[in-house]
Amino acid sequence: MLGKLIKNDLKFGAHSVSLVYLTALIASAVMGISLLADLETVKYISSVVFIIAAFAIVIVTVITIIISIQKTMYGSQGYLTHTLPVKTSALVFSKWFTSFLWVFISQLFFYASIVFMYFYVSGEDGFQMIKSILLSGEFSMLISEAVLKKVAILEASRLIIQVATITMYVLFGITLSNVRPFHVLGNLGAVIYSFITILAGHYLGKGAAKLADIALALTPDKVSVVVTEAAKDAILDINGAIRPVTATFTGVVFAVILYFIIIMLIEKKINIK
Amino acid sequence: MANDVIIKVRNLSKSYGKNLVLDDISFDLEKGKIIGLLGPNGCGKTTLIKILSGLIHDYDGIVRVDDAPPGIHTKGITAYLPEKTYLADWFRPIDAINYFNDFFSDFDKNKALEFVKRFRLNEKQSIKSMSKGMQEKVQLLLIMSRSAKLYLLDEPLGGVDPAARATILDIIMKNYAQDSTLLLSTHMVNDLEGSFDHVLMLGNGKVLVNTGIAKIHAMGKSVEEVFKEVIGNAWETD
Numbered sequence: 001m002l003g004k005l006i007k008n009d010l011k012f013g014a015h016s017v018s019l020v021y022l023t024a025l026i027a028s029a030v031m032g033i034s035l036l037a038d039l040e041t042v043k044y045i046s047s048v049v050f051i052i053a054a055f056a057i058v059i060v061t062v063i064t065i066i067i068s069i070q071k072t073m074y075g076s077q078g079y080l081t082h083t084l085p086v087k088t089s090a091l092v093f094s095k096w097f098t099s100f101l102w103v104f105i106s107q108l109f110f111y112a113s114i115v116f117m118y119f120y121v122s123g124e125d126g127f128q129m130i131k132s133i134l135l136s137g138e139f140s141m142l143i144s145e146a147v148l149k150k151v152a153i154l155e156a157s158r159l160i161i162q163v164a165t166i167t168m169y170v171l172f173g174i175t176l177s178n179v180r181p182f183h184v185l186g187n188l189g190a191v192i193y194s195f196i197t198i199l200a201g202h203y204l205g206k207g208a209a210k211l212a213d214i215a216l217a218l219t220p221d222k223v224s225v226v227v228t229e230a231a232k233d234a235i236l237d238i239n240g241a242i243r244p245v246t247a248t249f250t251g252v253v254f255a256v257i258l259y260f261i262i263i264m265l266i267e268k269k270i271n272i273k
Numbered sequence: 274m275a276n277d278v279i280i281k282v283r284n285l286s287k288s289y290g291k292n293l294v295l296d297d298i299s300f301d302l303e304k305g306k307i308i309g310l311l312g313p314n315g316c317g318k319t320t321l322i323k324i325l326s327g328l329i330h331d332y333d334g335i336v337r338v339d340d341a342p343p344g345i346h347t348k349g350i351t352a353y354l355p356e357k358t359y360l361a362d363w364f365r366p367i368d369a370i371n372y373f374n375d376f377f378s379d380f381d382k383n384k385a386l387e388f389v390k391r392f393r394l395n396e397k398q399s400i401k402s403m404s405k406g407m408q409e410k411v412q413l414l415l416i417m418s419r420s421a422k423l424y425l426l427d428e429p430l431g432g433v434d435p436a437a438r439a440t441i442l443d444i445i446m447k448n449y450a451q452d453s454t455l456l457l458s459t460h461m462v463n464d465l466e467g468s469f470d471h472v473l474m475l476g477n478g479k480v481l482v483n484t485g486i487a488k489i490h491a492m493g494k495s496v497e498e499v500f501k502e503v504i505g506n507a508w509e510t511d
Binding site: 079083086271 | 323326327328329330331345348349355357358359360361363372375376377
Protein backbone atom coordinates (compact mmCIF):
# COMPACT_ATOMS: atom_id res chain seq x y z
CA MET A 1 0.00 0.00 0.00
CA LEU A 2 2.89 2.37 0.75
CA GLY A 3 4.05 2.10 -2.85
CA LYS A 4 0.57 2.98 -4.11
CA LEU A 5 0.37 5.92 -1.72
CA ILE A 6 3.74 7.25 -2.90
CA LYS A 7 2.77 6.76 -6.54
CA ASN A 8 -0.46 8.71 -6.07
CA ASP A 9 1.13 11.40 -3.89
CA LEU A 10 3.77 11.93 -6.59
CA LYS A 11 0.93 12.46 -9.08
CA PHE A 12 -0.75 14.95 -6.71
CA GLY A 13 2.59 16.73 -6.19
CA ALA A 14 3.29 16.85 -9.92
CA HIS A 15 -0.04 18.58 -10.50
CA SER A 16 0.68 21.09 -7.74
CA VAL A 17 4.24 22.00 -8.70
CA SER A 18 3.95 21.68 -12.47
CA LEU A 19 3.33 25.43 -12.78
CA VAL A 20 6.43 26.14 -10.70
CA TYR A 21 8.60 23.99 -12.94
CA LEU A 22 7.07 25.53 -16.04
CA THR A 23 8.22 28.89 -14.65
CA ALA A 24 11.70 27.45 -14.12
CA LEU A 25 11.73 26.26 -17.71
CA ILE A 26 10.74 29.68 -19.00
CA ALA A 27 13.41 31.35 -16.81
CA SER A 28 16.02 28.97 -18.21
CA ALA A 29 14.87 29.71 -21.75
CA VAL A 30 15.14 33.47 -21.13
CA MET A 31 18.66 32.91 -19.82
CA GLY A 32 19.53 30.92 -22.91
CA ILE A 33 18.31 33.73 -25.15
CA SER A 34 20.24 36.34 -23.17
CA LEU A 35 23.40 34.31 -23.80
CA LEU A 36 23.03 35.25 -27.45
CA ALA A 37 23.16 38.95 -26.60
CA ASP A 38 26.81 39.57 -25.97
CA LEU A 39 26.23 42.63 -23.78
CA GLU A 40 27.71 42.85 -20.28
CA THR A 41 24.70 44.75 -18.85
CA VAL A 42 22.21 42.17 -20.15
CA LYS A 43 24.47 39.42 -18.88
CA TYR A 44 24.57 40.74 -15.30
CA ILE A 45 20.90 41.72 -15.10
CA SER A 46 19.74 38.34 -16.42
CA SER A 47 22.09 36.57 -13.99
CA VAL A 48 20.61 38.38 -11.00
CA VAL A 49 17.07 37.76 -12.25
CA PHE A 50 17.86 34.09 -12.81
CA ILE A 51 19.27 33.60 -9.29
CA ILE A 52 16.23 35.36 -7.79
CA ALA A 53 13.93 33.19 -9.92
CA ALA A 54 15.76 30.03 -8.85
CA PHE A 55 15.43 31.01 -5.18
CA ALA A 56 11.78 31.94 -5.69
CA ILE A 57 11.18 28.49 -7.14
CA VAL A 58 12.39 26.87 -3.88
CA ILE A 59 10.08 29.13 -1.85
CA VAL A 60 7.11 28.66 -4.18
CA THR A 61 7.64 24.87 -4.18
CA VAL A 62 7.57 24.84 -0.35
CA ILE A 63 4.42 27.01 -0.26
CA THR A 64 2.75 24.88 -2.94
CA ILE A 65 3.54 21.74 -0.97
CA ILE A 66 2.16 23.26 2.24
CA ILE A 67 -1.09 24.10 0.44
CA SER A 68 -1.23 20.65 -1.18
CA ILE A 69 -0.73 18.85 2.16
CA GLN A 70 -3.37 21.05 3.81
CA LYS A 71 -5.84 20.09 1.07
CA THR A 72 -5.09 16.40 0.75
CA MET A 73 -4.56 15.61 4.42
CA TYR A 74 -6.67 18.04 6.40
CA GLY A 75 -8.98 19.73 3.90
CA SER A 76 -11.90 18.38 1.87
CA GLN A 77 -9.69 15.79 0.12
CA GLY A 78 -8.78 14.50 3.58
CA TYR A 79 -12.22 12.84 3.60
CA LEU A 80 -10.85 10.45 0.99
CA THR A 81 -7.27 10.26 2.26
CA HIS A 82 -8.31 9.32 5.79
CA THR A 83 -10.90 6.75 4.74
CA LEU A 84 -8.34 4.72 2.79
CA PRO A 85 -7.57 1.38 4.44
CA VAL A 86 -3.94 2.26 5.14
CA LYS A 87 -1.94 2.90 8.29
CA THR A 88 -1.58 6.50 9.40
CA SER A 89 2.18 5.96 9.55
CA ALA A 90 2.16 5.07 5.83
CA LEU A 91 0.06 8.13 4.99
CA VAL A 92 2.47 10.43 6.82
CA PHE A 93 5.56 8.74 5.42
CA SER A 94 4.25 9.01 1.88
CA LYS A 95 3.42 12.73 2.26
CA TRP A 96 6.83 13.40 3.81
CA PHE A 97 8.77 11.42 1.23
CA THR A 98 7.08 12.92 -1.82
CA SER A 99 7.26 16.47 -0.41
CA PHE A 100 10.95 15.92 0.31
CA LEU A 101 11.52 14.83 -3.31
CA TRP A 102 9.88 17.96 -4.73
CA VAL A 103 11.72 20.31 -2.38
CA PHE A 104 14.99 18.50 -3.08
CA ILE A 105 14.52 18.83 -6.84
CA SER A 106 13.86 22.57 -6.45
CA GLN A 107 16.98 22.90 -4.26
CA LEU A 108 19.07 21.05 -6.83
CA PHE A 109 17.79 23.45 -9.45
CA PHE A 110 18.76 26.37 -7.19
CA TYR A 111 22.32 25.11 -6.58
CA ALA A 112 22.75 24.14 -10.22
CA SER A 113 21.72 27.67 -11.20
CA ILE A 114 24.29 29.20 -8.86
CA VAL A 115 27.04 27.00 -10.30
CA PHE A 116 25.86 27.76 -13.82
CA MET A 117 25.76 31.49 -13.03
CA TYR A 118 29.28 31.42 -11.64
CA PHE A 119 30.68 29.96 -14.82
CA TYR A 120 28.40 32.12 -17.00
CA VAL A 121 29.53 35.37 -15.39
CA SER A 122 33.18 34.51 -14.71
CA GLY A 123 33.65 32.61 -17.98
CA GLU A 124 36.94 30.90 -18.66
CA ASP A 125 38.64 32.87 -15.83
CA GLY A 126 36.36 31.34 -13.21
CA PHE A 127 36.96 27.85 -14.49
CA GLN A 128 40.72 28.37 -14.46
CA MET A 129 40.59 29.78 -10.94
CA ILE A 130 38.82 26.73 -9.52
CA LYS A 131 41.17 24.43 -11.44
CA SER A 132 44.24 26.21 -10.07
CA ILE A 133 42.89 26.06 -6.49
CA LEU A 134 42.26 22.34 -6.75
CA LEU A 135 45.62 21.62 -8.34
CA SER A 136 47.69 24.02 -6.25
CA GLY A 137 50.35 22.63 -3.97
CA GLU A 138 48.89 24.54 -1.02
CA PHE A 139 45.52 22.91 -1.40
CA SER A 140 46.91 19.39 -1.69
CA MET A 141 48.92 20.13 1.43
CA LEU A 142 45.71 20.90 3.26
CA ILE A 143 43.59 18.07 1.98
CA SER A 144 44.19 15.14 -0.34
CA GLU A 145 42.02 14.31 -3.36
CA ALA A 146 40.69 11.14 -1.70
CA VAL A 147 39.62 13.10 1.38
CA LEU A 148 38.13 15.84 -0.79
CA LYS A 149 35.86 13.26 -2.44
CA LYS A 150 34.74 12.01 0.97
CA VAL A 151 34.06 15.58 2.13
CA ALA A 152 32.01 16.19 -1.02
CA ILE A 153 29.95 13.01 -0.44
CA LEU A 154 29.46 13.85 3.24
CA GLU A 155 28.36 17.42 2.51
CA ALA A 156 25.99 16.26 -0.25
CA SER A 157 24.51 13.72 2.20
CA ARG A 158 24.19 16.44 4.82
CA LEU A 159 22.28 18.62 2.36
CA ILE A 160 19.89 15.75 1.54
CA ILE A 161 19.39 15.02 5.25
CA GLN A 162 18.75 18.70 5.98
CA VAL A 163 16.08 18.92 3.28
CA ALA A 164 14.53 15.70 4.61
CA THR A 165 14.45 16.88 8.22
CA ILE A 166 13.16 20.36 7.33
CA THR A 167 10.39 18.72 5.27
CA MET A 168 9.34 16.78 8.38
CA TYR A 169 9.41 19.99 10.45
CA VAL A 170 7.11 21.63 7.90
CA LEU A 171 4.79 18.60 7.91
CA PHE A 172 4.63 18.88 11.69
CA GLY A 173 3.85 22.61 11.46
CA ILE A 174 1.00 21.93 9.03
CA THR A 175 -0.36 19.16 11.25
CA LEU A 176 -0.20 21.34 14.36
CA SER A 177 -2.16 24.06 12.58
CA ASN A 178 -5.07 21.59 12.41
CA VAL A 179 -5.09 20.74 16.12
CA ARG A 180 -7.22 22.64 18.62
CA PRO A 181 -6.45 25.31 19.84
CA PHE A 182 -3.61 25.91 17.36
CA HIS A 183 -6.05 25.77 14.42
CA VAL A 184 -7.27 29.35 14.99
CA LEU A 185 -4.52 30.80 12.78
CA GLY A 186 -5.55 28.68 9.76
CA ASN A 187 -3.09 28.44 6.85
CA LEU A 188 -0.97 31.23 8.32
CA GLY A 189 -0.57 29.00 11.38
CA ALA A 190 0.92 26.27 9.17
CA VAL A 191 3.63 28.69 8.03
CA ILE A 192 4.27 30.09 11.53
CA TYR A 193 4.41 26.68 13.25
CA SER A 194 6.66 25.31 10.49
CA PHE A 195 9.03 28.24 10.93
CA ILE A 196 9.06 27.81 14.73
CA THR A 197 9.73 24.07 14.36
CA ILE A 198 12.60 24.74 11.93
CA LEU A 199 14.09 27.21 14.44
CA ALA A 200 13.60 24.70 17.27
CA GLY A 201 15.40 22.01 15.23
CA HIS A 202 18.23 24.43 14.44
CA TYR A 203 18.79 25.52 18.05
CA LEU A 204 18.38 21.97 19.33
CA GLY A 205 21.21 20.93 17.00
CA LYS A 206 23.38 23.85 18.15
CA GLY A 207 22.71 23.05 21.80
CA ALA A 208 23.52 19.38 21.29
CA ALA A 209 26.76 20.31 19.51
CA LYS A 210 27.79 22.39 22.52
CA LEU A 211 27.18 19.42 24.82
CA ALA A 212 28.97 16.87 22.65
CA ASP A 213 30.75 18.05 19.52
CA ILE A 214 30.96 14.75 17.71
CA ALA A 215 32.63 14.82 14.31
CA LEU A 216 33.53 12.54 11.46
CA ALA A 217 37.23 12.26 10.77
CA LEU A 218 37.95 11.77 7.07
CA THR A 219 41.32 10.43 6.03
CA PRO A 220 42.33 8.77 2.74
CA ASP A 221 42.07 5.35 4.40
CA LYS A 222 39.02 5.53 6.60
CA VAL A 223 36.13 7.42 8.12
CA SER A 224 35.92 7.41 11.91
CA VAL A 225 34.07 9.15 14.71
CA VAL A 226 36.07 11.56 16.88
CA VAL A 227 35.00 13.46 19.95
CA THR A 228 38.04 15.01 21.65
CA GLU A 229 39.91 18.08 20.41
CA ALA A 230 43.19 16.18 20.56
CA ALA A 231 41.86 13.46 18.24
CA LYS A 232 40.58 16.11 15.82
CA ASP A 233 43.96 17.87 15.78
CA ALA A 234 45.69 14.58 15.09
CA ILE A 235 43.50 14.05 12.01
CA LEU A 236 44.20 17.58 10.72
CA ASP A 237 47.91 17.00 11.21
CA ILE A 238 47.83 14.16 8.69
CA ASN A 239 45.89 16.29 6.11
CA GLY A 240 42.56 14.74 6.96
CA ALA A 241 39.28 16.58 7.32
CA ILE A 242 36.96 17.02 10.29
CA ARG A 243 33.24 17.49 9.72
CA PRO A 244 30.88 18.07 12.67
CA VAL A 245 27.80 15.80 12.73
CA THR A 246 26.08 16.39 16.08
CA ALA A 247 23.64 19.01 14.77
CA THR A 248 22.69 16.90 11.74
CA PHE A 249 22.24 13.78 13.87
CA THR A 250 20.12 15.72 16.41
CA GLY A 251 18.02 17.03 13.54
CA VAL A 252 17.34 13.49 12.33
CA VAL A 253 16.36 12.32 15.83
CA PHE A 254 14.10 15.37 16.24
CA ALA A 255 12.47 14.68 12.85
CA VAL A 256 11.82 11.02 13.76
CA ILE A 257 10.22 12.07 17.06
CA LEU A 258 8.04 14.58 15.16
CA TYR A 259 7.01 11.83 12.72
CA PHE A 260 5.55 9.80 15.60
CA ILE A 261 3.95 12.90 17.13
CA ILE A 262 2.26 13.66 13.78
CA ILE A 263 0.85 10.11 13.67
CA MET A 264 -0.41 10.46 17.25
CA LEU A 265 -2.03 13.84 16.52
CA ILE A 266 -3.80 12.48 13.43
CA GLU A 267 -5.05 9.40 15.28
CA LYS A 268 -6.11 11.17 18.47
CA LYS A 269 -6.61 14.87 17.98
CA ILE A 270 -7.40 15.87 14.43
CA ASN A 271 -10.92 15.97 13.03
CA ILE A 272 -11.09 16.29 9.28
CA LYS A 273 -13.13 19.39 8.53
CA MET B 274 -21.35 -8.46 20.15
CA ALA B 275 -24.06 -10.47 18.49
CA ASN B 276 -23.04 -11.68 15.04
CA ASP B 277 -25.90 -9.87 13.36
CA VAL B 278 -24.78 -6.45 14.60
CA ILE B 279 -22.66 -4.32 12.25
CA ILE B 280 -22.57 -1.10 14.29
CA LYS B 281 -22.37 -0.97 18.05
CA VAL B 282 -22.29 2.38 19.86
CA ARG B 283 -22.09 2.74 23.63
CA ASN B 284 -22.23 5.98 25.61
CA LEU B 285 -20.98 8.03 22.67
CA SER B 286 -20.54 11.73 23.32
CA LYS B 287 -18.97 14.30 21.07
CA SER B 288 -18.80 18.04 21.42
CA TYR B 289 -17.27 20.87 19.42
CA GLY B 290 -16.01 23.24 22.06
CA LYS B 291 -19.00 23.89 24.33
CA ASN B 292 -21.49 22.60 21.76
CA LEU B 293 -22.52 19.05 22.71
CA VAL B 294 -23.56 17.35 19.47
CA LEU B 295 -23.92 13.72 20.59
CA ASP B 296 -24.92 13.23 24.20
CA ASP B 297 -24.18 9.78 25.65
CA ILE B 298 -25.95 7.81 22.93
CA SER B 299 -26.04 4.01 22.67
CA PHE B 300 -27.52 1.78 19.99
CA ASP B 301 -26.93 -1.31 17.85
CA LEU B 302 -27.62 -1.57 14.12
CA GLU B 303 -28.11 -4.92 12.43
CA LYS B 304 -26.39 -6.24 9.35
CA GLY B 305 -28.16 -6.46 6.00
CA LYS B 306 -30.56 -3.56 6.55
CA ILE B 307 -31.23 -0.27 4.86
CA ILE B 308 -31.20 2.16 7.74
CA GLY B 309 -32.38 5.73 7.61
CA LEU B 310 -30.42 8.12 9.81
CA LEU B 311 -32.91 10.90 10.29
CA GLY B 312 -32.94 14.19 12.06
CA PRO B 313 -33.04 17.92 11.50
CA ASN B 314 -29.97 19.83 10.34
CA GLY B 315 -27.31 20.07 13.03
CA CYS B 316 -28.57 17.11 15.04
CA GLY B 317 -25.28 15.16 14.74
CA LYS B 318 -25.95 12.89 11.73
CA THR B 319 -22.78 13.93 9.91
CA THR B 320 -20.75 13.78 13.11
CA LEU B 321 -21.96 10.22 13.77
CA ILE B 322 -21.13 9.14 10.21
CA LYS B 323 -17.70 10.76 10.41
CA ILE B 324 -17.00 8.93 13.67
CA LEU B 325 -18.07 5.62 12.10
CA SER B 326 -15.90 6.23 9.05
CA GLY B 327 -12.84 7.04 11.14
CA LEU B 328 -12.61 10.78 10.41
CA ILE B 329 -13.31 11.95 13.97
CA HIS B 330 -11.24 10.55 16.79
CA ASP B 331 -11.71 12.78 19.81
CA TYR B 332 -14.98 11.41 21.17
CA ASP B 333 -15.97 9.67 24.38
CA GLY B 334 -17.54 6.22 24.42
CA ILE B 335 -17.22 2.99 22.49
CA VAL B 336 -17.75 2.62 18.75
CA ARG B 337 -17.47 -0.71 16.94
CA VAL B 338 -17.96 -1.41 13.25
CA ASP B 339 -17.94 -5.09 12.35
CA ASP B 340 -16.58 -5.77 15.84
CA ALA B 341 -13.61 -3.41 15.48
CA PRO B 342 -12.95 0.21 16.42
CA PRO B 343 -12.77 2.56 13.41
CA GLY B 344 -9.41 1.87 11.77
CA ILE B 345 -7.79 0.06 8.86
CA HIS B 346 -10.13 -2.94 9.02
CA THR B 347 -13.32 -0.87 9.16
CA LYS B 348 -12.11 1.48 6.42
CA GLY B 349 -11.52 -1.52 4.17
CA ILE B 350 -15.12 -2.69 4.53
CA THR B 351 -16.84 0.70 4.63
CA ALA B 352 -17.81 2.77 1.59
CA TYR B 353 -18.25 6.37 2.68
CA LEU B 354 -19.94 9.08 0.67
CA PRO B 355 -19.52 12.49 2.30
CA GLU B 356 -21.73 15.52 1.79
CA LYS B 357 -18.93 17.47 0.14
CA THR B 358 -16.72 16.79 -2.87
CA TYR B 359 -13.62 14.98 -1.71
CA LEU B 360 -11.92 14.48 -5.05
CA ALA B 361 -9.00 16.64 -6.19
CA ASP B 362 -10.20 19.24 -8.68
CA TRP B 363 -7.76 18.06 -11.34
CA PHE B 364 -9.04 14.48 -11.04
CA ARG B 365 -10.95 13.12 -14.01
CA PRO B 366 -13.39 10.23 -13.52
CA ILE B 367 -10.76 7.85 -14.90
CA ASP B 368 -8.19 9.11 -12.36
CA ALA B 369 -10.65 8.68 -9.51
CA ILE B 370 -11.53 5.16 -10.71
CA ASN B 371 -7.85 4.19 -10.89
CA TYR B 372 -7.30 5.69 -7.44
CA PHE B 373 -10.12 3.63 -5.90
CA ASN B 374 -8.92 0.57 -7.79
CA ASP B 375 -5.49 1.03 -6.20
CA PHE B 376 -6.73 1.14 -2.63
CA PHE B 377 -10.00 -0.77 -2.29
CA SER B 378 -9.83 -4.51 -2.93
CA ASP B 379 -13.64 -4.65 -3.23
CA PHE B 380 -13.73 -2.05 -6.00
CA ASP B 381 -15.07 -3.18 -9.38
CA LYS B 382 -13.38 -1.06 -12.05
CA ASN B 383 -15.51 -2.40 -14.91
CA LYS B 384 -18.68 -1.58 -13.01
CA ALA B 385 -17.40 1.95 -12.42
CA LEU B 386 -16.61 2.41 -16.13
CA GLU B 387 -20.11 1.17 -16.99
CA PHE B 388 -21.52 3.77 -14.59
CA VAL B 389 -19.51 6.48 -16.35
CA LYS B 390 -21.19 5.55 -19.64
CA ARG B 391 -24.60 5.23 -18.01
CA PHE B 392 -24.32 8.66 -16.40
CA ARG B 393 -23.08 10.05 -19.73
CA LEU B 394 -19.97 11.40 -18.10
CA ASN B 395 -16.78 12.09 -19.98
CA GLU B 396 -14.14 10.01 -18.25
CA LYS B 397 -11.47 12.54 -19.23
CA GLN B 398 -13.26 15.67 -18.02
CA SER B 399 -11.74 17.23 -14.92
CA ILE B 400 -13.80 17.44 -11.74
CA LYS B 401 -13.39 21.22 -11.53
CA SER B 402 -15.07 21.70 -14.90
CA MET B 403 -18.08 19.58 -13.87
CA SER B 404 -21.35 20.80 -12.41
CA LYS B 405 -22.16 19.98 -8.78
CA GLY B 406 -24.58 17.28 -9.94
CA MET B 407 -21.95 15.65 -12.16
CA GLN B 408 -19.44 15.69 -9.33
CA GLU B 409 -21.95 13.96 -7.08
CA LYS B 410 -22.52 11.34 -9.76
CA VAL B 411 -18.78 10.64 -9.94
CA GLN B 412 -18.56 10.19 -6.18
CA LEU B 413 -21.66 8.04 -6.16
CA LEU B 414 -20.39 5.75 -8.93
CA LEU B 415 -17.14 5.26 -7.03
CA ILE B 416 -18.96 4.24 -3.87
CA MET B 417 -21.54 2.05 -5.58
CA SER B 418 -18.80 0.21 -7.49
CA ARG B 419 -17.53 -1.21 -4.23
CA SER B 420 -18.78 -4.42 -2.61
CA ALA B 421 -18.57 -3.01 0.88
CA LYS B 422 -20.04 -4.51 4.03
CA LEU B 423 -21.21 -1.11 5.16
CA TYR B 424 -22.22 1.92 3.12
CA LEU B 425 -22.26 5.26 4.93
CA LEU B 426 -24.03 7.80 2.76
CA ASP B 427 -24.22 11.31 4.15
CA GLU B 428 -27.09 13.25 2.58
CA PRO B 429 -26.69 11.72 -0.90
CA LEU B 430 -29.84 13.50 -2.04
CA GLY B 431 -29.04 16.81 -0.41
CA GLY B 432 -28.00 18.96 -3.34
CA VAL B 433 -29.89 17.37 -6.22
CA ASP B 434 -33.14 18.29 -7.93
CA PRO B 435 -36.24 16.06 -7.47
CA ALA B 436 -35.82 14.38 -10.89
CA ALA B 437 -32.21 13.42 -10.24
CA ARG B 438 -33.15 12.37 -6.70
CA ALA B 439 -35.23 9.45 -7.95
CA THR B 440 -32.42 8.32 -10.28
CA ILE B 441 -29.80 8.50 -7.54
CA LEU B 442 -31.99 6.63 -5.11
CA ASP B 443 -32.62 3.96 -7.72
CA ILE B 444 -28.87 3.59 -8.35
CA ILE B 445 -28.16 3.24 -4.66
CA MET B 446 -30.87 0.67 -4.06
CA LYS B 447 -30.01 -1.45 -7.09
CA ASN B 448 -26.26 -1.42 -6.69
CA TYR B 449 -25.31 -1.80 -3.07
CA ALA B 450 -23.81 -5.20 -2.31
CA GLN B 451 -26.30 -7.82 -1.17
CA ASP B 452 -26.15 -8.68 2.55
CA SER B 453 -24.42 -5.40 3.26
CA THR B 454 -25.77 -2.61 5.41
CA LEU B 455 -26.68 0.82 4.13
CA LEU B 456 -26.80 3.71 6.57
CA LEU B 457 -28.21 6.70 4.78
CA SER B 458 -28.53 10.08 6.45
CA THR B 459 -31.22 12.43 5.23
CA HIS B 460 -33.79 14.95 6.32
CA MET B 461 -35.94 14.12 3.28
CA VAL B 462 -38.03 11.54 5.05
CA ASN B 463 -40.80 11.56 2.49
CA ASP B 464 -38.62 10.55 -0.46
CA LEU B 465 -37.07 7.61 1.29
CA GLU B 466 -39.75 6.19 3.54
CA GLY B 467 -40.43 3.24 1.23
CA SER B 468 -36.77 2.28 1.05
CA PHE B 469 -35.92 1.89 4.72
CA ASP B 470 -35.98 -1.30 6.81
CA HIS B 471 -35.04 0.56 9.94
CA VAL B 472 -34.79 4.15 11.18
CA LEU B 473 -32.52 5.85 13.67
CA MET B 474 -33.70 9.33 14.57
CA LEU B 475 -31.44 11.83 16.28
CA GLY B 476 -32.41 15.08 17.92
CA ASN B 477 -30.89 17.27 20.61
CA GLY B 478 -27.87 14.97 20.67
CA LYS B 479 -29.98 11.96 21.69
CA VAL B 480 -31.36 8.87 19.96
CA LEU B 481 -35.08 9.60 19.76
CA VAL B 482 -36.15 6.53 17.80
CA ASN B 483 -34.32 3.31 16.92
CA THR B 484 -36.78 0.88 15.44
CA GLY B 485 -37.84 -1.18 12.42
CA ILE B 486 -40.19 0.26 9.82
CA ALA B 487 -42.57 -2.65 10.39
CA LYS B 488 -43.09 -1.57 14.01
CA ILE B 489 -43.86 2.00 12.95
CA HIS B 490 -46.34 0.81 10.36
CA ALA B 491 -47.87 -1.58 12.92
CA MET B 492 -48.67 1.49 15.04
CA GLY B 493 -50.60 2.81 12.05
CA LYS B 494 -48.14 5.62 11.47
CA SER B 495 -45.75 6.65 8.71
CA VAL B 496 -42.08 7.45 9.29
CA GLU B 497 -42.79 11.07 8.44
CA GLU B 498 -45.51 11.25 11.10
CA VAL B 499 -43.22 9.75 13.73
CA PHE B 500 -40.42 12.06 12.59
CA LYS B 501 -42.59 15.17 12.96
CA GLU B 502 -43.87 13.94 16.30
CA VAL B 503 -40.50 13.18 17.93
CA ILE B 504 -38.48 15.93 16.28
CA GLY B 505 -41.20 18.42 17.14
CA ASN B 506 -41.06 17.28 20.76
CA ALA B 507 -37.29 17.47 20.75
CA TRP B 508 -37.39 21.05 19.50
CA GLU B 509 -39.96 21.98 22.10
CA THR B 510 -37.70 20.74 24.90
CA ASP B 511 -34.73 22.49 23.37
